[in-house]
Amino acid sequence: MDHGLPFYAEQGAECALFESAWRQRLPLLIKGPTGCGKTRFVEHMARRLGRPLVTVSCHDDLAAADLVGRHLLVDGATRWHDGPLARAVREGAILYLDEVVEARKDTTVVLHPLADDRRVLPIERTGELVAAPPEFMLVVSYNPGYQNALKNLKPSTRQRFVALALDYPEAAIERRIVATEGGVDDITAARLVQLADALRRLTEHDLEETASTRLLVMAARLVAAGMPAPQACRAAIVDALTDDEDTADALAEVVRAVFGEGQGRARARA
16 A cells, blocks of 8 residues: 555456546546445545645535625725635646535536536636646545435436545445554454444434444444444444434444444454
8 A cells, every 4th residue: 555645445447447538528427326435545545646636515505705805995905716616726726526416506507617528717806717737637436325305416417427435435445444544353353344234224224324344443433442343333323324313223223233232342453
């Protein structure tokens, strides 16, 4: 493993796809469930390609000016200040919009000139037309599980992107991630992945999300710090997934089935 890169365990050919899209100046849409590694993947690839990374967490109140920039009053004078989108274009950075469907549709429209063959950013308030350098790349992500009629990408936006679907890793890869990122031994990592598999197969409980790789790593870190595994799983997984007492008790039963009622502290990795 290259210790200069953020750790990322490749699931398939996603690294090659990302690099090909970057070299061909194509924008990339990454879709996958919460906590499956989308953000870590982008961080890994930005470092691997030697490009700065500008990340924006999208939300309902994100306006176009929040992305592009605005005039601000500084020392009694009005001055233009680039937003993250304009800054990334000028620097030839990789711009990552996390959960892009959370942004308003009128905001995402500003991406269109950058996401097609024009590769330009019009800044109406200054009259500039900023051309993206070859190194610039636009990357967006979202969770298809949250899709509904109100939160979805417009076809005119979506069809400008190359798409990459990620999911939770297969068991062997996920065990490696949990052991490496969580700092626990292989046996503990394997049991955490076994727990995740059991929770992901539950259908009788109305959970908005299931046990993500991120939650497994959080539980592993608590175990590595000396907390007994059942307690770590309760704090990092069960109570993170639900506030319903009956559902939490049902999930806790699955934890006990995997780890046992009174299992002590698991060993941290040396």
